Amino acid sequence: MKEDIYGIMAEFDTPTQLVDAANKVREAGYTKTDAFSPFPLHEIDEALGIKRSILPLLVFAGGITGLLSGIALQVFVHYIDYPLNVGGRPYLSWPSFVPPAYELTILLAGFTAVFGMLFLNGLPRPYHPVFNVPRFALATREKFFLVIEAADPKYDHDEVRAFMESLDPQEVFDVPE
Amino acid sequence: MAGGRRGGFAGAETFKCMADLKEIQERVYPPMVEGEHTFATVSDKIGDITLKKKTPYHWFIGFAISFMVAQLLLFAVTVLLARGIGVWGNNQPVGWAFDIINFVWWIGIGHAGTLISAILLLLNQKWRTSINRFAEAMTLFAVACAAMFPLLHTGRPWLAAYWLFPYPNTMGIWPQFRSPLIWDVFAVSTYASISLLFWYVGLIPDLATLRDRAKNKFFKFVYGILSWGWRGSARHWHRYEIAYLLLAGISTPLVLSVHSIVSFDFAVSQIPGWHATIFPPYFVAGAIFAGFAMVLILCIPLRVWYNMKDFITDTHLVYMAKIMLATGLIVVYGYAMEAFFGWYSASEYEWFMVKNRIWEGPYWWSYWLLILCNGLSIQLLWFKRFRESPFWLFLISVVVSVGMWLERFVIIVTSLNRDFLPSSWAMYSPTIFDWSMFIGTIGFFFTLIYLFVRFLPVISIFEVRTLLPEANVHGHQQDFDESVLEVEYTWEKTDPPNE
Numbered sequence: 001m002k003e004d005i006y007g008i009m010a011e012f013d014t015p016t017q018l019v020d021a022a023n024k025v026r027e028a029g030y031t032k033t034d035a036f037s038p039f040p041l042h043e044i045d046e047a048l049g050i051k052r053s054i055l056p057l058l059v060f061a062g063g064i065t066g067l068l069s070g071i072a073l074q075v076f077v078h079y080i081d082y083p084l085n086v087g088g089r090p091y092l093s094w095p096s097f098v099p100p101a102y103e104l105t106i107l108l109a110g111f112t113a114v115f116g117m118l119f120l121n122g123l124p125r126p127y128h129p130v131f132n133v134p135r136f137a138l139a140t141r142e143k144f145f146l147v148i149e150a151a152d153p154k155y156d157h158d159e160v161r162a163f164m165e166s167l168d169p170q171e172v173f174d175v176p177e
Numbered sequence: 178m179a180g181g182r183r184g185g186f187a188g189a190e191t192f193k194c195m196a197d198l199k200e201i202q203e204r205v206y207p208p209m210v211e212g213e214h215t216f217a218t219v220s221d222k223i224g225d226i227t228l229k230k231k232t233p234y235h236w237f238i239g240f241a242i243s244f245m246v247a248q249l250l251l252f253a254v255t256v257l258l259a260r261g262i263g264v265w266g267n268n269q270p271v272g273w274a275f276d277i278i279n280f281v282w283w284i285g286i287g288h289a290g291t292l293i294s295a296i297l298l299l300l301n302q303k304w305r306t307s308i309n310r311f312a313e314a315m316t317l318f319a320v321a322c323a324a325m326f327p328l329l330h331t332g333r334p335w336l337a338a339y340w341l342f343p344y345p346n347t348m349g350i351w352p353q354f355r356s357p358l359i360w361d362v363f364a365v366s367t368y369a370s371i372s373l374l375f376w377y378v379g380l381i382p383d384l385a386t387l388r389d390r391a392k393n394k395f396f397k398f399v400y401g402i403l404s405w406g407w408r409g410s411a412r413h414w415h416r417y418e419i420a421y422l423l424l425a426g427i428s429t430p431l432v433l434s435v436h437s438i439v440s441f442d443f444a445v446s447q448i449p450g451w452h453a454t455i456f457p458p459y460f461v462a463g464a465i466f467a468g469f470a471m472v473l474i475l476c477i478p479l480r481v482w483y484n485m486k487d488f489i490t491d492t493h494l495v496y497m498a499k500i501m502l503a504t505g506l507i508v509v510y511g512y513a514m515e516a517f518f519g520w521y522s523a524s525e526y527e528w529f530m531v532k533n534r535i536w537e538g539p540y541w542w543s544y545w546l547l548i549l550c551n552g553l554s555i556q557l558l559w560f561k562r563f564r565e566s567p568f569w570l571f572l573i574s575v576v577v578s579v580g581m582w583l584e585r586f587v588i589i590v591t592s593l594n595r596d597f598l599p600s601s602w603a604m605y606s607p608t609i610f611d612w613s614m615f616i617g618t619i620g621f622f623f624t625l626i627y628l629f630v631r632f633l634p635v636i637s638i639f640e641v642r643t644l645l646p647e648a649n650v651h652g653h654q655q656d657f658d659e660s661v662l663e664v665e666y667t668w669e670k671t672d673p674p675n676e
Binding site for chain 2: 014016022034036037039040041050053055077078081089093096097102113114117130131137142
């Protein structure tokens with residue numbers, strides 16, 4: 001029975017209850033936890049101890065890559081591969097290379113932001129054990145959920161369940177694997 | 178109730194002060210969601226437009242008309258591809274005409290969408306929340322319409338790739354990166370890609386909402402695929418918000434650069450009337466001006482037909498009207514400066530162009546129609562009566578859309594039709610194929626808008642949820658509001674205000 005369980009889930013009515021409960025969960029020493037809400041909650045990051053993502057660094061790297069490849073492309077085309085004399089202007093007329101390089105910077109930074117976010121989030125993932133709880137459909141509508149995973153080192157089914165009940169939730173569920 | 182404990186005169190003063198504060202707060206930050214709403218009602222109300230079985234009859238009528246008009250595009254493009262761009266009215270010296278007028282007009286309309294989604298997000302303007310979704314959709318569709326014109330102007334777009342995109346082709350040649358036309362390719366394709374990503378990222382949580390609410394198996398499956406398995410995890414939201422904010426951060430310089438680069442198509446050339454340093458800021462302001470007009474044209478009927486007045490409130494309309502007035506005045510300043518510099522340059526050709534454009538030339542009427550549409554009509558927005566009336570706003574927006582189209586007509590045709598050599602002067606008039614293609618893109622645009630309204634959430638559901646007071650955690654805002662209400666109550670009982 002216990003082996004087939006992904007974790008224990010508690011349902012809450014308001015964001016404040018969720019954040020309060022998440023604080024208690026963190027203080028109790030659980031680390032493999034997650035919260036689910038119908039909109040972003042800034043307070044939950046601190047409550048669950050979520051570390052700041054490395055996404056901004058990736059986006060910066062993406063932007064720099066775009067900039068450098070934009071410059072490299074144009075210098076290669078107009079200075080190295082096919083120098084073309086147009087009205088005696090210099091081959092390395094860098095001011096006119098600015099707009100394409102600028103746009104490529106933005107393009108690659110934007111792609112990194114979106115696909116980096118999806119990659120770090122492990123999406124797309126159409127199936128996930130939390131969807132096995134029928135009430136969980138409300139997580140995208142109005143309700144707030146907290147999960148302690150069975151993979152948590154401190155996990156013990158009965159203990160966690162009792163602990164979850166003590167957080168004053170609407171309901172507590174076992175999440176089948 | 179800190180004030181209450183102090184008691185006496187000071188206490189009463191505090192009450193009055195806080196009551197005033199509340200009033201000021203309401204005036205400065207009017208509520209962005211009206212009516213009684215909870216997370217559930219917001220989700221249902223917006224989601225039901227898509228999921229409810231019955232599609233309103235006016236949707237079918239509107240869609241049918243738009244789709245019929247879009248057939249003109251099919252007709253125009255078929256003839257164009259079969260017979261070549263000679264079917265258009267373009268001639269010498271007016272080598273650029275409807276194709277570029279309509280390109281700039283459409284791409285300008287798109288700019289308000291990005292302004293609303295990116296710049297207003299960075300400026301923490303909460304009112305953007307209920308209009309950003311369809312404004313972004315408008316951007317995408319407008320860019321799609323815009324892109325058709327330069328592509329088809331190449332005559333054989335399937336062969337155009339080698340001088341538009343740098344790929345190592347068998348002819349061993351490259352695009353000319355010193356040309357503003359290539360800058361345009363990069364700017365517009367980046368703009369289209371980033372707008373699509375921004376829009377789609379915003380849609381993911383809402384698609385998950387639709388997935389979880391859909392009863393129909395097929396829709397559940399489709400929304401399930403499109404939402405990529407979004408489950409609202411706190412760790413996901415954390416990265417999501419970072420990505421969203423970063424996208425806003427990079428879209429802001431992007432949107433400003435796109436129309437600047439579009440204006441370089443003109444400003445980098447040496448044609449009098451085009452070769453002007455004022456073009457980039459003046460084009461960007463014009464784009465936002467035209468874009469907000471289109472947002473108003475779309476959202477005024479939308480909020481009535483779908484009963485969305487709780488989310489797109491009168492306050493939203495007033496704010497948009499004010500932005501339209503502000504950007505419109507910048508545009509009018511641009512017209513004044515164009516004429517002034519034509520005279521001040523002391524260049525014979527510049528001054529001739531101004532005279533030709535404004536009173537001596539054959540197209541003088543287009544200039545004065547432009548001033549009437551863009552300069553005079555918006556002056557009504559100074560008055561509260563017009564700003565607060567959806568009817569007038571709609572009317573002014575339509576007039577402004579026409580005016581912005583005329584602006585591009587004036588800039589392009591009146592600068593070209595009388596060039597340096599009088600022997601090459603010629604009149605320009607569009608053919609039936611020019612008009613079919615232009616009107617066809619309008620039909621195409623509204624067809625896409627109708628499909629979007631039917632199948633996707635028109636208002637960002639998850640962002641509207643954050644506007645509700647119950648979304649605050651230990652909210653200082655909420656606590657403040659409650660204490661103020663309490664104070665007001667006590668105050669009114671003890672010391673009724675003088676009427």
